[in-house]
Amino acid sequence: MKLEVALFAGLKCGNPELPCHGEREFSLEVPDGTTVRELRALLAIAPAIPLLTIVNNHHEQEEWVLKENDRVGIFPPIGGG
Amino acid sequence: MDKIARIDMGAAGGPKVTVGPVGEYAGLGGRALTSLLIAKEVHPLCHALGAENKLVIAPGMLSGTTGSMTGRLSVGCKSPLTGTIKESNAGGQAAQVLARLGYAAVVLEGKPEGDDLYKIFINKDGIQVIVDNSLKLLDNYPVIEKLRGEYGDKVAYMSIGTAGERKLLAASIACTDPELRPTRHCGRGGVGAVMGAKRVKAIILDDAGMKMRPPVDPDKYRDANRKFVEGLRKHPVTGEGLPAYGTNVLTNVLNEAGGYPAYNFKGGQFPGSEKLSGEAQAQLEIDRGGTATHGCHRGCVIQCSGIYNDKDGHYLTKQPEYETVWSHGGHCGIDDLDTVAMLDFMDDNIGVDTIEMGVAIGVAMDAGIIEFGDREGAIRLMKEVQQGTPLGRVLGSGAAVTGKVFGVERVPVVKDQALPAYDPRAIQGIGVTYATTTQGADHTAGYAIATNILKVGGDVDPLKTEGQIELSRNLQIATAAIDSTGMCLFIAFAIMDQPETFQALLDMLGSFHGITMTGDDVVALGKKVLSAERDFNTRAGFTRHHDRLPRFFYNEPIAPHNQTFMMKDEELDEVFNW
Ligand code: SF4
Numbered sequence: 001m002k003l004e005v006a007l008f009a010g011l012k013c014g015n016p017e018l019p020c021h022g023e024r025e026f027s028l029e030v031p032d033g034t035t036v037r038e039l040r041a042l043l044a045i046a047p048a049i050p051l052l053t054i055v056n057n058h059h060e061q062e063e064w065v066l067k068e069n070d071r072v073g074i075f076p077p078i079g080g081g
Numbered sequence: 082m083d084k085i086a087r088i089d090m091g092a093a094g095g096p097k098v099t100v101g102p103v104g105e106y107a108g109l110g111g112r113a114l115t116s117l118l119i120a121k122e123v124h125p126l127c128h129a130l131g132a133e134n135k136l137v138i139a140p141g142m143l144s145g146t147t148g149s150m151t152g153r154l155s156v157g158c159k160s161p162l163t164g165t166i167k168e169s170n171a172g173g174q175a176a177q178v179l180a181r182l183g184y185a186a187v188v189l190e191g192k193p194e195g196d197d198l199y200k201i202f203i204n205k206d207g208i209q210v211i212v213d214n215s216l217k218l219l220d221n222y223p224v225i226e227k228l229r230g231e232y233g234d235k236v237a238y239m240s241i242g243t244a245g246e247r248k249l250l251a252a253s254i255a256c257t258d259p260e261l262r263p264t265r266h267c268g269r270g271g272v273g274a275v276m277g278a279k280r281v282k283a284i285i286l287d288d289a290g291m292k293m294r295p296p297v298d299p300d301k302y303r304d305a306n307r308k309f310v311e312g313l314r315k316h317p318v319t320g321e322g323l324p325a326y327g328t329n330v331l332t333n334v335l336n337e338a339g340g341y342p343a344y345n346f347k348g349g350q351f352p353g354s355e356k357l358s359g360e361a362q363a364q365l366e367i368d369r370g371g372t373a374t375h376g377c378h379r380g381c382v383i384q385c386s387g388i389y390n391d392k393d394g395h396y397l398t399k400q401p402e403y404e405t406v407w408s409h410g411g412h413c414g415i416d417d418l419d420t421v422a423m424l425d426f427m428d429d430n431i432g433v434d435t436i437e438m439g440v441a442i443g444v445a446m447d448a449g450i451i452e453f454g455d456r457e458g459a460i461r462l463m464k465e466v467q468q469g470t471p472l473g474r475v476l477g478s479g480a481a482v483t484g485k486v487f488g489v490e491r492v493p494v495v496k497d498q499a500l501p502a503y504d505p506r507a508i509q510g511i512g513v514t515y516a517t518t519t520q521g522a523d524h525t526a527g528y529a530i531a532t533n534i535l536k537v538g539g540d541v542d543p544l545k546t547e548g549q550i551e552l553s554r555n556l557q558i559a560t561a562a563i564d565s566t567g568m569c570l571f572i573a574f575a576i577m578d579q580p581e582t583f584q585a586l587l588d589m590l591g592s593f594h595g596i597t598m599t600g601d602d603v604v605a606l607g608k609k610v611l612s613a614e615r616d617f618n619t620r621a622g623f624t625r626h627h628d629r630l631p632r633f634f635y636n637e638p639i640a641p642h643n644q645t646f647m648m649k650d651e652e653l654d655e656v657f658n659w
Binding site (some may be wrong): 009010037039049050052054056057059071073075076077078079080081 | 090107151173213316319321323324325326327328329330331334337339349350358359360385402403404524525528530531532535536537540544558570571574639641
């Protein structure tokens with residue numbers, strides 16, 4: 001299935017085997033049933049960073065199962081105000 | 082900080098200075114001091130621009146010490162914008178210097194007859210109130226330039242621009258940063274208009290010959306401060322996110338979460354958000370020879386600010402905050418950082434609150450005065466404010482006045498103060514704070530975004546009503562206490578997640594005063610402040626019916642969540658029921 005992925009605040013795809021390597025906004029084919037955790041592993045984002053993942057405008061946990069055409073925004077911990 | 086200076090600007094024969102012991106306000110600082118003093122001494126039904134109102138300027142409990150992050154200043158009064166009690170908070174150098182001079186507060190009282198304009202000079206030898214009509218109708222940057230010629234670079238300045246002199250309801254009080262730029266503002270609530278009504282244009286603070294305030298237990302204080310700084314450096318938000326991108330890193334996350342109010346609260350996402358983002362802004366600042374990391378006062382280790390240069394590499398303004406980029410950006414349909422930065426500079430120079438001003442311009446756009454997205458038009462409107470034209474005075478009096486004058490129905494205000502950059506329909510928790518805070522709509526009063534969106538200090542679903550009342554209550558209590566310490570509120574990201582960093586803060590407070598401080602003490606302080614503020618507001622005529630959002634938030638669902646604000650009135654009434 002296809003996902004729309006956007007990485008923010010310095011995050012980039014770190015997997016050299018993917019065409020989106022080094023990019024921060026891209027479409028990506030992933031196996032059906034991929035979870036947020038699996039997507040993060042696929043994109044090779046350092047596991048030490050706790051991430052904030054917003055799927056279709058709503059924060060979801062690592063176990064969340066993604067669906068075709070989901071928009072996934074991934075952020076490192078950020079704050080402000 | 083064992084004395085309070087009272088300056089009666091209306092005394093017969095000219096302003097009269099009385100310096101007395103701190104008395105019943107001993108041990109208080111920042112918001113605790115401003116709010117308790119205003120609640121006790123100011124008639125709640127007074128006219129905010131009249132002689133009966135007081136302007137209280139108070140450094141925090143730990144300001145003027147070697148402690149990190151302790152340079153926040155509180156300014157309190159009855160607000161001309163909201164009619165409620167007001168505490169408006171800023172960084173810059175003023176708090177540290179005023180604290181080292183030994184003042185728990187400087188209180189401007191009364192109101193002079195006539196047109197003379199005054200400046201107040203405070204140093205180790207005392208306080209002078211001096212007529213200086215050469216400062217009349219100067220904006221903040223030229224005021225500071227002129228005063229630097231006279232008082233030099235080793236002082237801190239507070240000033241009002243033309244907006245304050247004209248007593249516009251959005252008028253702010255500027256505090257200079259370490260480079261003496263008037264960029265850090267007590268912005269909210271029209272505190273600059275109260276200073277203007279008292280005919281005080283500038284305050285010059287000179288701590289030459291004064292020392293750091295000594296803790297009762299210096300070793301313990303040093304140790305606690307070290308642990309506190311370690312905690313701030315370790316937490317990813319205060320150690321990495323804020324220094325690298327500043328507060329504007331929020332643009333993308335709020336837009337992604339559908340809580341970014343666009344086109345005067347008509348949508349929850351803005352197509353031009355990427356161009357306005359903190360990431361784009363930080364890159365631009367670096368590319369143009371500015372910096373994306375800068376502290377608003379010495380001793381700040383988070384350094385969330387930056388320096389924004391123009392296309393030619395010349396200083397234009399400090400790094401505009403997220404709320405400023407939103408109010409002048411997406412709220413007005415403008416997707417250009419240079420326009421936003423120019424408007425930020427004009428806000429600082431004229432001396433107006435960037436949130437109130439930007440929201441007012443967006444409301445004027447809704448009225449058809451100019452089109453949404455009109456960059457030059459927005460700058461033109463700001464020039465009207467600067468010139469004090471009738472239209473400029475309307476806009477400079479904030480979103481509520483602008484909405485009334487132009488017959489706009491969708492006016493995002495609570496108690497006549499403009500809502501900041503978070504839509505309460507997509508983020509229910511922040512709506513609770515907007516509705517119920519003693520200050521009029523104010524995100525900082527109980528920053529539910531942390532838990533609703535950023536997942537700091539827990540996880541409460543922003544689209545649901547469950548847990549929001551308790552969340553806002555706890556945050557409002559904690560904030561009232563932090564605002565009293567002189568600490569920057571951004572320490573909250575670290576102390577909410579890291580118990581050892583919260584303990585280090587308690588140890589700093591305790592060792593400084595030679596007492597033991599517990600979490601319960603902090604809660605008790607926060608409640609005491611909020612109770613005094615609520616009491617003032619009640620006596621000023623505010624009831625639970627004022628603790629509500631404008632009706633359109635209940636009636637107009639917003640995309641992408643297609644939700645309204647769902648908190649029930651009875652629930653909102655429970656926030657202060659502790
Ligand atoms: S974190 Fe930002 S607002 Fe807070 S004291 Fe530092 S520079 Fe000022």
